[in-house]
Amino acid sequence: MTLFLSIVRRAFSVLLTLWGVSVIVFVVLRLLPGNAVTAAVGVSEGLLTKAQLAALNHYYGVGQPAIQQYFSWLHATLTGNLGISLVSREAVSALIGASLPVTLELAIVSMILGVLIGVGFGMWSGLHPGRWQDDVGQTVSVMGLAIPSFILGTVLVVILSTKFHYFPSSKTFAGLFTNPWLNIQQIIFPALVLSLGVGAAILRTTRAAVLEVSGLNFARTALGKGVSRSAFIWRHLFLNALTAVVTMSGIQLGYLLGGTVIIEQIFILPGMGRLLITSINNRDFPVVQSVTLIFAAGFVLVNLLVDVAYNVIDPRTRKR
Amino acid sequence: MTSAAVVASVVALIATGVIDTGASGATRPHAAGGTLIIGTTNSVQKIDPDVVTNFLDFEALGLIYQTLVQENAKLQIVADLATSWAFSNGNKTLTLQLRQGVKFDDGSTMTSADVVASLQRAQASATADPSASFIGSVTNIAASGPNTVVLTMSHPDVSVLEGLATVNLAIMPAAAITAGTIATTPDGTGPYEYSSLVANTSFTMTANPNYWGGKPSIGTVELETIPTEQSIAAALQAGTIQIGLLSQPTVVKTIPSSSFNKQSVLDLSYRALMLQDKKGPLKNVNARRAIACATNRQQILQDAVFGDGKIVGPVPLGPYATSPVSAICPTTNDAKAKAYLKAAGMSKGFSFTAITSTDLDSTSAAQAVAMQSELAKVGIKMNIQNLASNAYIQDWLNGKFQAAFAENGADPDPYVMYGRYFGAGADLAVPAGYSSKSLEQELLAGDENSTAAGQAKDWKTLNNDLTGNAVWIWLFDSNDYAVVAKSVKGFTLSPVNTTQLSSLANASLS
Numbered sequence: 106m107t108l109f110l111s112i113v114r115r116a117f118s119v120l121l122t123l124w125g126v127s128v129i130v131f132v133v134l135r136l137l138p139g140n141a142v143t144a145a146v147g148v149s150e151g152l153l154t155k156a157q158l159a160a161l162n163h164y165y166g167v168g169q170p171a172i173q174q175y176f177s178w179l180h181a182t183l184t185g186n187l188g189i190s191l192v193s194r195e196a197v198s199a200l201i202g203a204s205l206p207v208t209l210e211l212a213i214v215s216m217i218l219g220v221l222i223g224v225g226f227g228m229w230s231g232l233h234p235g236r237w238q239d240d241v242g243q244t245v246s247v248m249g250l251a252i253p254s255f256i257l258g259t260v261l262v263v264i265l266s267t268k269f270h271y272f273p274s275s276k277t278f279a280g281l282f283t284n285p286w287l288n289i290q291q292i293i294f295p296a297l298v299l300s301l302g303v304g305a306a307i308l309r310t311t312r313a314a315v316l317e318v319s320g321l322n323f324a325r326t327a328l329g330k331g332v333s334r335s336a337f338i339w340r341h342l343f344l345n346a347l348t349a350v351v352t353m354s355g356i357q358l359g360y361l362l363g364g365t366v367i368i369e370q371i372f373i374l375p376g377m378g379r380l381l382i383t384s385i386n387n388r389d390f391p392v393v394q395s396v397t398l399i400f401a402a403g404f405v406l407v408n409l410l411v412d413v414a415y416n417v418i419d420p421r422t423r424k425r
Numbered sequence: 426m427t428s429a430a431v432v433a434s435v436v437a438l439i440a441t442g443v444i445d446t447g448a449s450g451a452t453r454p455h456a457a458g459g460t461l462i463i464g465t466t467n468s469v470q471k472i473d474p475d476v477v478t479n480f481l482d483f484e485a486l487g488l489i490y491q492t493l494v495q496e497n498a499k500l501q502i503v504a505d506l507a508t509s510w511a512f513s514n515g516n517k518t519l520t521l522q523l524r525q526g527v528k529f530d531d532g533s534t535m536t537s538a539d540v541v542a543s544l545q546r547a548q549a550s551a552t553a554d555p556s557a558s559f560i561g562s563v564t565n566i567a568a569s570g571p572n573t574v575v576l577t578m579s580h581p582d583v584s585v586l587e588g589l590a591t592v593n594l595a596i597m598p599a600a601a602i603t604a605g606t607i608a609t610t611p612d613g614t615g616p617y618e619y620s621s622l623v624a625n626t627s628f629t630m631t632a633n634p635n636y637w638g639g640k641p642s643i644g645t646v647e648l649e650t651i652p653t654e655q656s657i658a659a660a661l662q663a664g665t666i667q668i669g670l671l672s673q674p675t676v677v678k679t680i681p682s683s684s685f686n687k688q689s690v691l692d693l694s695y696r697a698l699m700l701q702d703k704k705g706p707l708k709n710v711n712a713r714r715a716i717a718c719a720t721n722r723q724q725i726l727q728d729a730v731f732g733d734g735k736i737v738g739p740v741p742l743g744p745y746a747t748s749p750v751s752a753i754c755p756t757t758n759d760a761k762a763k764a765y766l767k768a769a770g771m772s773k774g775f776s777f778t779a780i781t782s783t784d785l786d787s788t789s790a791a792q793a794v795a796m797q798s799e800l801a802k803v804g805i806k807m808n809i810q811n812l813a814s815n816a817y818i819q820d821w822l823n824g825k826f827q828a829a830f831a832e833n834g835a836d837p838d839p840y841v842m843y844g845r846y847f848g849a850g851a852d853l854a855v856p857a858g859y860s861s862k863s864l865e866q867e868l869l870a871g872d873e874n875s876t877a878a879g880q881a882k883d884w885k886t887l888n889n890d891l892t893g894n895a896v897w898i899w900l901f902d903s904n905d906y907a908v909v910a911k912s913v914k915g916f917t918l919s920p921v922n923t924t925q926l927s928s929l930a931n932a933s934l935s
Contacts (some may be wrong), residue, residue, distance in 0.1 A: 139815025145470075146478045147785075149555040151822045151853045152845060156550030164553075194608075200624060259655060266659035267679075275464075275651065275660030277627065315847070338740050346696035370652040373660070374628050379652065383625045384469070386784075389816065 115412055119405045126401040127182075127394065132388055133177050141165040141191045144388035165191050178394060186390035190384075199396045200380060205399070207376035208365050210281060211299070214292055215365075216358055218300035222249075223307025224350060230308065231315025232338065242308060249305025254364055258298045258371040265294070274372040295372040299364050303357040310353040314346030321345075350420050355411030359404040426664035449776040450885055458632065458644030459934045461913065463926070464657040464666040468650040469628035473608040474595040475547050475554045483592045485628050485648055488930070489530075490595035490613035493521055493540065493574075494586060496921050500693070500743040500837040502586055506535065506614065507574075516581035516875050523572040528635045529598045530619070532610045537568035544576075544598035546607075548711045558845065559588025581873035587838040592923055596773035616641045616930035619746050626650055642933035646926075658908075661685065665935070667910040670925070673787070674733045677906045686911060688918045691734065693836065695741045696792060698779060698898040699829045701858035706777060707827060713895035718754035718762035719803045720796060726901045728795040729788040734903035739891045741902040742920065743837025744877075745884040752893040762803045774804025779828035780818035781809060789830040792900065824855040834922070835902075840872040841893075856915065859896045 142151060142161045146376055153161065169177075173362050181188055187197035222245070230242030266272040273290035281288045318324060319342055327341050366378030384392035467481035474486045493507040507521040527535040544566045544855040547554040562585060565577040578585060588594065601612045611619035616638060617630035628648040649666060651657045654676040657669040661680060671677050677687060698716075702808065706712050722736045738747025749755035754762075766772055781789035781794075793809045802808050807828070812820065820826050836842045846857035847864040854860060869891060871883035892899070907918040915932040919925045 137815065138813070138819045143815050146555055148818055148821055148853075148856070149478045150818070151856060152555050152558055153852075154550060154551060154557075157553040160551045161553045189429050190624065193622075195624055203623075252620060262659045266662045270663050272659045272663035272665060275649075275656065275663055277649070277666040371656060373651050373656055375623075380625060382652075387470070387813070 111416060112409075112413060115409050119402075119409055122405050123296055123398065123402055127179065127398055128175075130394055130397045131171075134388075134393060135171055137388070139388060140167045141388045142167055142420055145192065146388070165296060178391065182395070182398070187395040190392050191389045192384075192387045198390050199286050200392060201377070201395060201399065204375055204377045204380045206280070207278065207374055208362070208369070208378060210288075211296055211365055211369070211374065212358065212361055212375060214296040215299035215303060215361055218296055218355070219303030219307060219357065219361070220354060222300060222304030223354075224311050226304070227308040227311025227350075228315060228338070228343065229344075231312040231319070234316060238291055239312075242312060246305045246308045246312075249308070250299070251303040254298050254302055255367045255371060257301065258295065258368055261294060261298060274374060278373075291372075291374070295368045295374060299368055302364065303354075303361055306357050307350060307353050310349050311346060314349040315342055318342050318345045320327065348415065351411060351414050351418060355407050355414075358407045362403050373421070453639050458642065460645040460647060461643045461668065461929070461932075461934060462647045462649050462666040463668040463670060464649050464651045464660050465670040466652060466654060466657065467670075468625045469622060469648060471608075472611050472622060474597070474605070474611075474613075475552050477592065478555055481628075481648065481822050484926045485630070486595070486611065486613075487615070487783050487924045488617040488630060488646070488926060489611050489615045489619055490590065490592060490597065491615050492595055493523075493589045495590050495924065495927075496587075496837065498919055498921075500919070500920065502590065505590075506540075507589075507644050510586065512583060512875055512930055516583050517578045517875060519576040519578070519585060520569070521574045521576070523574065524637065525572055527600075527614050527637045529614055530633065530635075531598060531601070532635070533598055533600065535596065535598075535614055536571045537574045537684055539599045540574045540596055541566050541568050542602050543596045544594065546597075546602050547594050554593050556588065556591045556593030559591060559594065559841065560585055574724050583875045584838050584840040584844070584872050587836060587841050592856060617646060618643070623845070636930075638930060641930050643929060647751065661908055661910070664910075665714070667913050669908040671906040671908060672903075674731050674904070674906070680908050684911065686909045686913075688907045688909060688916075689733070690918045690920045691902050692905040693742060693743060693834065693920055694832055694834050694921050695739075695835050695902050696729075696786070696788070696900040698796065698900065699826075699856065699858065700895075700897055701824055701827055702896065703858060705827055706769075706771065706775040709769045709771070710894055711765045712775060713767035713898075714753055715762045715769065715771075715803065716800060716805060717751055717892070717895040718758045718765060718899050719800050719805060720754075720758070720898055720900075721757040721799045722750070722900055723757075724799060725792050725795045729791040729901070730903045734901045736882060736900070737902045738899050739888055739897075740837075740839050740842065740884065741835050745837065745839055745881060745888075747888040747899075750892070750899065752889040753895070757799070759803050760893055766803065766805075772804075774806065776806035776808065777827040779806040779830060780817060780820060781811045781828045781830045782814050784814035785817060786832045788829070788903070789832075792830050821856050824858055829856075839887055840868055841900055843887070845874065847896075859894075861890075861894075864890055864896075 134232060142165050188396060190197055216299060226242040226245050230239045233239050262272060278291060279287040324341055327337055365376060369376040369378040381396045454583045465481055469482055469485045470479050471477050471482055473539055474490045477483055477486060491506050493505060494502050495505040498505045506524050506527060510521045512519055514673060529535060544560060546552055547557055550562060562578040562580055562582040563576045564579050567575050569575050588933060597607055598612055601607050616633055616636045618633045620629040620631045622628050632644050634640050651660055652672050654671050657671060658676050658680050660666045661669045671919050700707050700713060702708060726732055726734055726736060736750055738750035741748045766774060779793055781793045783790050790811060797807045797809060821829055845851055845853045847860060848868045849865045867883060867887040871880055871887060874880045874883055909916055912935050913932060914935055917928045
């Protein structure tokens with residue numbers, strides 16, 4: 106199959122997945138008890154007269170048939186209108202426009218750090234199996250996998266604030282282009298926390314791939330022909346291990362998007378995760394649906410890119 | 426990089442001065458009229474005072490808008506935009522004299538027409554004001570001159586004055602009401618003016634130069650949403666916020682007293698186990714009394730909030746506070762509980778289910794577990810079902826529970842508190858789960874009585890009726906906390922939940 110056809114097939118699959126996600130999110134949200142009125146006024150709903158309640162239901166769009174709500178939302182979304190937040194009455198696109206760059210920046214910086222940690226320690230470990238370098242790598246890997254990011258994040262915040270009176274994230278978030286120095290300080294710590302988990306998984310994959318590739322015949326042949334050590338490591342080992350590393354990185358980037366939800370809470374970052382949690386609590390359906398769809402789109406897009414990357418990295422996959 | 430390396434790097438950067446730690450933020454002098462940042466887990470959601478229900482919305486808009494009367498720190502009704510008032514016609518007419526020279530943020534002068542328009546807007550069904558019932562007895566609102574307003578009630582109702590203190594009945598310009606701009610552009614008479622709202626992030630106000638009480642010293646007040654109380658504590662210690670509004674005593678204790686003033690105040694709410702008394706074993710008054718007597722309130726207070734609060738009866742605070750907290754068992758009495766069980770024909774005990782929602786009240790599960798163990802001592806088995814917030818609210822509103830651990834708002838006026846649950850035609854009669862003619866009459870008598878001595882007697886009778894029949898099991902009132910940097914002077918946390926920040930009008934930054 107040609108590269109083009111492969112991409113088309115995957116793109117169709119992506120659209121199907123996104124549609125499925127939109128249906129599931131829509132149904133699940135409606136299965137939850139309560140509605141936007143309940144979330145907005147709480148037990149005070151009981152104090153409202155029937156006329157007042159009717160006015161509120163109309164205001165929040167409660168009571169319309171679910172099918173009508175879904176297709177109304179789907180049609181609007183496909184035409185680029187994500188609707189209006191039931192709580193803030195702001196355009197959902199504006200809310201997402203303000204929070205998406207924060208999450209993207211966090212995810213990208215975390216991924217870069219995670220790949221550096223994972224590939225660096227993984228190569229180091231794989232090149233020294235059974236020795237102390239391997240033990241160090243394995244320790245980093247186990248710690249990264251075993252310590253939940255919310256615990257690591259909380260501990261880091263407590264240490265920085267109580268011991269060093271330093272918690273840059275608690276200042277109003279600074280954009281990358283408005284105040285780069287403050288922005289870096291605000292992003293780097295949550296990114297480090299997220300990157301440890303990501304890096305640990307990549308580390309293990311890289312180590313295993315390096316060990317596997319270094320035992321293959323072509324590797325021994327290359328060494329026998331007198332290839333320099335650096336050329337052997339980067340041209341023969343690294344490039345051949347790259348497919349596995351890219352696969353794991355893609356998977357981790359998807360999970361990393363989910364990880365940002367809790368980390369943004371701990372580090373007070375006004376990103377998509379915080380927007381999602383607040384909107385769920387408020388039963389702000391238009392926001393929840395759109396944010397979830399964007400998270401899902403991010404996940405499948407990353408997988409699509411990984412597939413494309415396979416084709417680029419390993420020509421053999423194009424012929425399957 | 427490991428976390429140790431991260432910390433080491435930060436230490437190095439701090440040592441070289443590359444990173445501004447803000448460590449001196451708690452003590453660094455602020456310019457006069459500077460910015461005060463308050464950290465809270467909540468966020469301002471709406472800016473129309475007639476429709477808000479969220480505590481922080483009340484607190485924020487309470488600095489922008491004002492009401493005709495207000496509650497002071499002793500929970501007494503005092504003047505605000507009305508300087509004096511008088512009941513007449515057998516407590517069926519209330520005449521209020523307005524403060525003169527008060528200006529709205531748009532520069533216009535407040536008159537009686539604005540008050541009439543504001544109260545009529547609150548009463549209108551289309552507004553959906555949750556406090557409209559506080560002036561439900563008012564049949565006519567009329568201006569009698571530029572600075573006088575007359576409210577006519579359908580029946581004697583002195584509690585209407587207490588109701589007028591809520592931000593839901595704030596005074597706004599008639600012109601803004603007509604223009605329909607209230608929901609988007611706050612325009613009040615209070616010490617601060619609306620500046621900006623960033624959804625789920627911050628709410629900013631600036632000092633009102635035309636405030637009738639004098640321009641506030643602090644130039645800008647920002648309410649910053651910080652999702653967790655631990656993060657608020659961290660931000661305080663980093664010096665990036667000056668006040669943290671907290672509810673968890675465990676978090677407050679982690680903050681050093683050397684750098685901050687820690688304020689705590691019993692808030693105007695109460696925890697109770699609400700019972701559905703019209704069906705099942707709880708229909709039997711002696712079964713309910715057995716629960717009341719077997720309940721160790723002190724233990725529940727300890728387990729739920731580490732003892733940091735006060736055991737209370739139906740009226741937690743104010744001049745009519747319930748004392749003793751229960752007419753039948755002010756303290757735990759297992760022998761009496763067993764006697765009540767025997768009288769109920771349930772000597773071997775009985776079982777029921779109580780709902781909690783840790784989403785709505787993080788202490789409710791601890792309350793429930795403590796109570797479960799106390800009740801088990803006399804053979805009463807209490808099952809616990811924890812629900813998500815909206816599920817809890819739905820079941821609560823529909824009375825679909827046997828018992829519910831609840832945190833309810835309180836008021837110094839018992840009629841305002843319980844008229845909505847137990848009064849004739851009460852809005853919340855279903856979740857209240859109990860009704861009786863005697864309760865209705867007691868509430869009406871207290872509401873119609875305008876003498877302090879008479880009301881005290883009426884409300885004592887009401888308290889005894891509620892606790893003697895174990896209508897619900899009232900438990901405790903907990904503290905609210907404000908951790909304040911020492912650079913903030915003159916701020917005092919108010920016990921009135923909805924106006925906790927009111928002292929900012931007179932506070933300053935050093």
